[in-house]
Amino acid sequence: MSQQAVAPEPGNANSVAGVEPETELASEDAEELAPPSGNSRLRIVRVLSIIGVIGAWEILGRQVDPLFMSYPSAIAVAATQMIATGELLIGLTSSLRTLVVAFFIAAVVGTALGLLIGRYRMVDAATDWLVNALYATPLVAIIPLVILWFGLGNTAKTFIVTILALFPILINTTAGVRNVPKQLIDVGDAFAANERQIFTKIILPSALPYMMTGLRLGVGRAIIGMVVAEFFTAITGLGALIVKYGNQYDTASMFVPIFVLMLLGIGLSLAVRRAEEWIAPWKATEE
Amino acid sequence: MVSTNVKLAVENVSKTFRVRGGQYSDDHLLPVLRRVSFDVYEGEIVSLIGESGCGKTTLLRIVQGLVRRDAGQIRVDGKPVAGTGRDRGFVFQQANLLPWRSARANVEFGLELQGVPRRKRGERAQALLELVGLGPAGEQFPHQLSGGMQQRVNLARALAIDPAILLMDEPFSALDAQTREVLQLELLRVQAETGKTILFVTHDLDEAIYLSNRIVVMGARPGRIKRIIPIPFGYPRKDLPELRGEPEFQEIRRNMWELIRNAPPIAA
Numbered sequence: 001m002s003q004q005a006v007a008p009e010p011g012n013a014n015s016v017a018g019v020e021p022e023t024e025l026a027s028e029d030a031e032e033l034a035p036p037s038g039n040s041r042l043r044i045v046r047v048l049s050i051i052g053v054i055g056a057w058e059i060l061g062r063q064v065d066p067l068f069m070s071y072p073s074a075i076a077v078a079a080t081q082m083i084a085t086g087e088l089l090i091g092l093t094s095s096l097r098t099l100v101v102a103f104f105i106a107a108v109v110g111t112a113l114g115l116l117i118g119r120y121r122m123v124d125a126a127t128d129w130l131v132n133a134l135y136a137t138p139l140v141a142i143i144p145l146v147i148l149w150f151g152l153g154n155t156a157k158t159f160i161v162t163i164l165a166l167f168p169i170l171i172n173t174t175a176g177v178r179n180v181p182k183q184l185i186d187v188g189d190a191f192a193a194n195e196r197q198i199f200t201k202i203i204l205p206s207a208l209p210y211m212m213t214g215l216r217l218g219v220g221r222a223i224i225g226m227v228v229a230e231f232f233t234a235i236t237g238l239g240a241l242i243v244k245y246g247n248q249y250d251t252a253s254m255f256v257p258i259f260v261l262m263l264l265g266i267g268l269s270l271a272v273r274r275a276e277e278w279i280a281p282w283k284a285t286e287e
Numbered sequence: 288m289v290s291t292n293v294k295l296a297v298e299n300v301s302k303t304f305r306v307r308g309g310q311y312s313d314d315h316l317l318p319v320l321r322r323v324s325f326d327v328y329e330g331e332i333v334s335l336i337g338e339s340g341c342g343k344t345t346l347l348r349i350v351q352g353l354v355r356r357d358a359g360q361i362r363v364d365g366k367p368v369a370g371t372g373r374d375r376g377f378v379f380q381q382a383n384l385l386p387w388r389s390a391r392a393n394v395e396f397g398l399e400l401q402g403v404p405r406r407k408r409g410e411r412a413q414a415l416l417e418l419v420g421l422g423p424a425g426e427q428f429p430h431q432l433s434g435g436m437q438q439r440v441n442l443a444r445a446l447a448i449d450p451a452i453l454l455m456d457e458p459f460s461a462l463d464a465q466t467r468e469v470l471q472l473e474l475l476r477v478q479a480e481t482g483k484t485i486l487f488v489t490h491d492l493d494e495a496i497y498l499s500n501r502i503v504v505m506g507a508r509p510g511r512i513k514r515i516i517p518i519p520f521g522y523p524r525k526d527l528p529e530l531r532g533e534p535e536f537q538e539i540r541r542n543m544w545e546l547i548r549n550a551p552p553i554a555a
Contacts, residue, residue, distance in 0.1 A: 183383045190351055190377040191397040191448065192370075201399070205387045282386040282430050 070252040075259070078252040087241070092260060095226055095237040098154060102161035103222050110166045110218070111211060114173025119203065124174075135167045140228050152233040157226065164225030168217035176210025177203055212276040219268045227261060293365070294484040295327040295452050300349060300359030302342070318509035319345050322359070325503055325515060327452065332478060332485045334495035334502045338547055342510025343488045344380075347456050350486065351377045363451050373397060376445030378455040382437035384429040390440045391416065391425035397448035408447075415443040418477060435466040442477070452484045459494065468527055471497060475524060492540050497527050504546050513546055 054072055061071025070078075082088040116123045117131070143160055150156035180203050188198040230239020238257040245254040302320040319342040327333045335343040348354040350361055352371035360367055363374050376397075384393045391412045398408035416425050419439040429437055438458055445453055459467040471494060478485060489495050495502050499518050506513045519535065530536050 183379065183381060184385060186353060187379070187383050187385065187396070189353055189371055190379075191400055192373050193400050197400055201396075202385070205385070208387070280387070282428055 066251060067249050068251065070255055074252040075255045078250070079256045079259075082241075082253060082256050088256065088260065091236065091238045091241045091257060095230065095239070096264075098157045098161055098229075098237065099222055099226050102158045102226075103165055103218065105158070106162045106165035106169055106218060106222065107215060109162075110169030110214065111173050114170040114211070114214070115177060115204075115207075117170070118174040118177025118207070119199070131167070131170065134163075135171065139164050140225070143229060143232050147232060152235055156233060157229040157237070160229040161222050161225040165218035165222035168221060169211070169214040172210045172214025172217065173207060176207030176214075179210065180206040209276065209280040212272065212279060216269060216272040216276065219272055220265065223261065223265050223268070290329045292329040293326045294329045294331070294363065295350070295486060296360070296362040296365075297326070297346070297350065298324050298360040298362070300324070300346065300356050300361065302345060302349060302354070302357050320349075320356075321509040321511050323505075323510065323512055324359075325512060327484055327486055328500075329484055330482050331500045332487060332498050334487045334489055334499040335505060336489055336492065336495045336502055336543070336547070337505030337510070337513075338507055339490065340510075341505040341507040343505055344456055346505075346510065347454050347486065347488050351375050351454050353377075373401065373448045374451045376448055376450030376453045378438075378441050378445045378453065378458045380457045380460060382429070382434075382441040384437055384440055384444075386429050389426050389428055390421060390432065390436075393429070393440055394443045394447050396444055401448070411447060412443070415447050416440075418446070418480065419443045420473060433466075434462050435470060438462065438470060439473070442474070446477075446481065446483070450483075452486060455485060455487045457488050457490065460489070460491070467494070471527065474498065475522065479523060492543055493527065493531060496536060496539055496543075497524065497530060502543065504543060506547075516543065 058071045058073060061069050061074075066074070079088070113127075117127055118124075139160075142163075146156050146159055150159060184202050184206060185198065188202045193201065226237070227239040227242070230237040231243055234240045234243045238261055241257040242254055245251075245257075300320055300323045301318075304317045304319055306315050306317050308314045323342075323346060325333075335346060337343050345354055349356045352368065352375070362368065363372075368374070384390075385396065388396070391409070394412040394415055395408045398411060403411075413422070413425060416422055419442055421436060421439050421443070424432065424436065427436075429440070432440065441458065442455075459470050462470065474485075475498065477483075487495075487498060496518055501518065502516045504513045504516060505511065516539065518539065520530065524530060
């Protein structure tokens, strides 16, 4: 979920979206170039590091008042209890339902608007100030207003998650459309393609990798939006569980939904990345 | 092979670019082509050659319709053309293959735009891949192909729409010397098999002599025709190294070099 930190600014969306795959490429190359023996040594170091950190946490965590800090074994016990009561699953399903619906809306609306803004100067002129302003605003700031409008139910949560995930998707899609190489448009022109054909056969596929990057960044923001929204509404979901156990000073139980969120973040980002490689395989090896 | 049918007629084509001035200069007009006229006959290979800035690539793009001309007329098979059209096939300097399409799908591109049914365009693409020596590579993606192979796909893509004339914009200039010679040979073979009329832009004197029936030598500022040189060698041609050894080749080469180099001083 480190991508959240590099969510593109409206001003330099191009550079962020363009630079990201390169850094990924570089790290992949480095791994491939390392000799096999070094590779397995790296794996050993990684495993040792995991054991070391978790072990240290277990030992040090036991020294601290359980009110302030917990430790792995206590968290594991709390997790089995929360799974047994079904509490965790209910929270997870509730969160996921919001996340999936809101992310779907954000993906559809963000992609459609991004394509229009990227392709048509007029649409861009009419909307760029609004997009920039909204993107610059930390949108969690409007959560109280959203709750005022929609109450504490699912609608408010869905709205918040949608609006948070929308902008990285929209901005990256726009950048993708603007960065279609001029030479590829030339190919369409040279073969006498009409406007619709240029859009569907050149611009859309060319912008696809950017759109996928937008979706990946959007997933990260959607998860943040979901948790924050659940903090505020505090009725259902993983965020609500965190608040509930925080209020009860049950720190071990509080860590359980946090871990689930971490796994969720990793899993979803990975899934989108796999989808990226599957949909745009040519980008992985192209300069 | 060359008939007396005029396949492509370029008539009095002129073009001026408006160059945007910077902070210290006003906009000014840059004439790139002045009243350029020549014909290309059916089945002929004609090269455009000249120093950089002589407008040869601009002229080719005007013929394709990628750049609008200010004045003059372009005719293909006697019919005036406006804008781009599939009666002309363009082979780009950089292959410009669509990276998300396989070699075959790239070759099919023009046919797809025309609405040719999938089966038919697949067959045609395969036939063309075989013609350019890439029969088994149809499923490869551009990033898996070498520069030379990409240019073969580039050529097959242009041939797929069966254009009346093939326009080639320095297609071999980015390749290494060896690959370039192989592809020059291949182009002559493909031309002999298809009988296509070709207008070929290059800055490589040997390439121009080796490939062409005639060479249009252009001068710069503004771009204009200096002379049209007929090449006396017949087809099929000898290998380039062998041809290069002939005194006649050397003579043409020397004359052309003089012609290109003796450009009048740049007008301020």
